[in-house]
Amino acid sequence: MTIVASGVMTLVDLNDAKQLMAYIGSSQQRQVIYNPNGGSYTPNYTTSNNVLTPQLFIAGKNTDIAAQAKSIKWFYQTNSSGAFTEITASDTNYTLGSTAPKTLTIKGNVLASANSITYMCEIIYTDTDTGYDVTTKAEYEIIKVTNGTNGQDAVRAIVWTPDGNITRNANGSVTATVDVYKGSSVVAGTAFKWYIQDPTATTSSGGDADGGAGWRLLNSTTNYGITGYTTKTITVPASAVQSVESFKCVVTYNNVKYNDVCTIIDVSDPxxxxxxxxxxxxxxxxxxxxxxxxxxxxxxxxxxxxxxxxxxxxxxxxxxxxxxxxxxxxxxxxxxxxxxxxxxxxxxxxxx
The missing domain is CATH 2.60.40 (Immunoglobulin-like)
Incomplete structure (x- = not known):
């Protein structure tokens, strides 16, 4: 069997602190496409900064309390290995927010010499009921995707959530969109199909060959309240997200089909x-x-x-x-x- 939750009690404590959940919102997609033919980055963080915003919730509530944090610290880890290094001040690559919630603005092409960078936000919050300091952490990874060096050998679809991938307490909605890149340029797709992950779906029942087994095609009869499933952008209501849901888009460009996946989380369900x-x-x-x-x-x-x-x-x-x-x-x-x-x-x- 799989453990779905745990509770802990210290038998000499008279009070238990609140259970907190931390997340990191971002203003840009987490994939950065590097084109070695000219050395360009898309998005280019020097002109389109990626602002990382800490978010903090008490389990079961939908109010973001990150602004009430006692302290917020940012760290980074290169290529998903080794120790984390704290970012203590603004520099050529980062602007560190000075007031809560302390954002981290990535303003340099930090992936120039790395394939990925993981950012960690450490939040200390003082429980108003117990007076205890509670520490929680969240991570966010950015990834570099490099195109080939022989011309402009490369088309890729990227699905991402422009306004973040979190719904709260079964309220609100999230948009997911697909961008198609040819080299470092965005091109227009000509057809779009969206799917929701479902292990019971097969290519002949609920899905199709484009989505593959385990993906249920969204259409006029099966959509869970999701709209825009024949366009580049879908709107996913919180009611369609049971804890965690993944969505796939198959987009056609120049008569060839490309696909990518994103994940949306409902923080009310834990x-x-x-x-x-x-x-x-x-x-x-x-x-x-x-x-x-x-x-x-x-x-x-x-x-x-x-x-x-x-x-x-x-x-x-x-x-x-x-x-x-x-x-x-x-x-x-x-x-x-x-x-x-x-x-x-x-x-x-x-x-x-």
Missing amino acids: IVVTIVGTNTFKNGQGSTTLTAKLFQAGAEIDTAGTAYAYKWSIYDSNNVKNSSFSKTGKTITASSSDINGRGNIVCDLDRS
């Missing part, structure tokens, strides 16, 4: 596991009854405890698992003998 019960013992005696409560989009779910399999574990202060403790169910009892001084009790959630 399941938050909250462990309820007394979390202290006295003098090594007694027991406590603990219940795992599940929340999704701000509402409690699975109150009967039948939709998921609940698996409990205990780890000591050195993060060593107590091999003799193994319990299942929505509600369990833990005794003082299960804890050596202090420890964390974890509830992992599997689909039943």
Whole structure:
């Protein structure tokens, strides 16, 4: 079985901090096309800056609280390897925002000597209920795609989301668009077909040969409220996104078909596991009854405890698992003998 969510409780803490989710929005697509015939970049970050904006949400809520962060730091990693380097000040490649939410503007062609760069945003937020500082991180990768050196040997389709790829709490919508590049120039496609990922779709049932198996063709009868599926840009309502959905576009240019994929995320769907019960013992005696409560989009779910399999574990202060403790169910009892001084009790959630 696959773990879909986990909850953790420290048995000596009296309060649990909020669960936070961080994302990075961008003003440009994450693929940069480099044309060695003339050394041009598309998009050219020196004239079309890519502004990265941190976004921070409390699980189950749709208010971006990044502006309330205690601190925001930016780091980068070259070619997806090695240590991250902090960006501490503005320079020729970056402008570091001075006020919250602290944006990072990429204003140089930073991929000149790299194939990819991963940016990490570290956000520290002070929980207003507990006074504790909570740290969360998000990553965003930009990739260089290099055309061939023999002429202008190369056509590519890129699907991207101009306004970000996140819907919140089943509200709003996201647009996805496809751009076709010949060399470093944008050219016009002549036909567009859009698909939503669906493992049950086949080329003869729900899909077609252009999309391939696992992709359901969007049309007048199957569209989930998505519009524009015969044009270069679709509008995807939040109701069409169940946690994470991928979309493919097959576009025709010069009688040849090209395709690419993008992913859209609904931040309202993650399941938050909250462990309820007394979390202290006295003098090594007694027991406590603990219940795992599940929340999704701000509402409690699975109150009967039948939709998921609940698996409990205990780890000591050195993060060593107590091999003799193994319990299942929505509600369990833990005794003082299960804890050596202090420890964390974890509830992992599997689909039943």
